[in-house]
């Protein structure tokens with residue numbers, strides 16, 4: 453799929469007992485958010501840290517887990533940066549990890565270098581660390597980050613007094629608090645809590661700075677939030693289907709998006725098909741929603757190879773295409789002679805859906821009707837979640853400029869995409885239908901990759 457520069461997950465916990473096993477498991481449950489690097493830092497009077505190239509379950513060994521002592525700690529999974537990072541300064545020793553993208557990173561690095569600051573690798577997380585140290589205390593540092601950094605981020609910082617967790621003032625990325633007797637934790641997604649037998653407490657609010665210690669959660673600062681801008685792509689694709697983000701279950705969102713696609717088909721005269729099927733895994737919720745609304749039989753037509761990685765979070769296009777080939781194989785018995793409604797989350801370049809349609813037709817499918825939960829992707833993402841350039845976007849090959857503002861334009865694009873990928877028809881949710889299906893006010897969402905509108909408020 454698309455070229456992405458950063459997509460990652462964070463987990464932190466303060467516990468009445470040794471915490472490393474919980475961090476290890478928490479990161480394992482966030483692994484879908486990034487598979488290139490992982491790292492854990494714990495504190496028992498001093499910070500211990502181990503980072504790896506690769507996934508949590510295949511890189512950490514027993515000796516390292518035994519070394520990571522302490523009752524509190526943080527962890528990170530990532531596509532691009534090896535985190536956490538530690539620093540020694542007048543603030544003492546801290547470890548910091550973040551999920552997001554700093555749009556003005558080059559400017560900030562230049563400014564900090566001009567002030568005499570040195571960088572180890574020039575990672576974005578080092579910029580945040582330098583700003584915090586310069587501010588003199590962690591809360592002032594996070595406040596300074598909110599003023600200086602343009603972009604999207606969730607931050608966790610391990611310090612002597614506890615773990616600080618902060619979400620940018622727009623709440624682009626998810627960040628949620630969970631607890632159980634003697635354990636207080638923060639995670640990019642709630643699924644980590646349910647699998648650690650902890651209960652979800654609440655989302656960290658946009659602009660909120662929370663200190664997590666052995667006594668629980670303490671809001672130490674609430675920065676002004678100009679508006680909310682939750683990444684709508686999280687519900688459609690990025691997050692795991694067993695998570696709940698800002699009060700909306702991911703599964704519910706995907707079911708609603710699929711129902712919305714079925715409603716459009718019904719409103720436009722109905723679609724005669726034998727089965728509705730997902731492109732696994734992210735298409736499953738959408739296909740189930742389509743099935744519920746249309747009454748068309750739900751039937752898997754691809755076998756998912758559970759040992760293959762998610763194609764989207766591979767770091768290069770070549771790796772993504774190779775992984776996509778390994779990921780799915782056709783179930784010929786379910787396909788032969790069938791008219792199939794094939795549901796997926798989005799189309800970026802269109803190469804993967806083209807291959808899927810080709811595979812189904814080769815296996816004897818009579819018709820393949822592609823239904824896409826997200827509206828056509830028209831703009832790159834600046835906030836570290838999705839595509840990075842216009843060239844990657846199939847819809848931009850058809851509409852070189854402007855937006856899809858009418859159903860007529862949407863239908864023109866759909867007909868062109870259908871001919872490009874060899875499908876019998878293609879339909880997307882319009883932006884209006886997409887927002888309605890999520891049930892979240894439009895002005896609380898980031899929709900920039902569909903409508904081009906940056907949610908950042910100039911101050």
Ligand code: SF4
Pocket residue numbers: 624682683684685686832833834835836837838839898899900901902
């Ligand atoms: S531009 Fe798109 S992918 Fe990026 S944060 Fe906004 S909605 Fe999410």
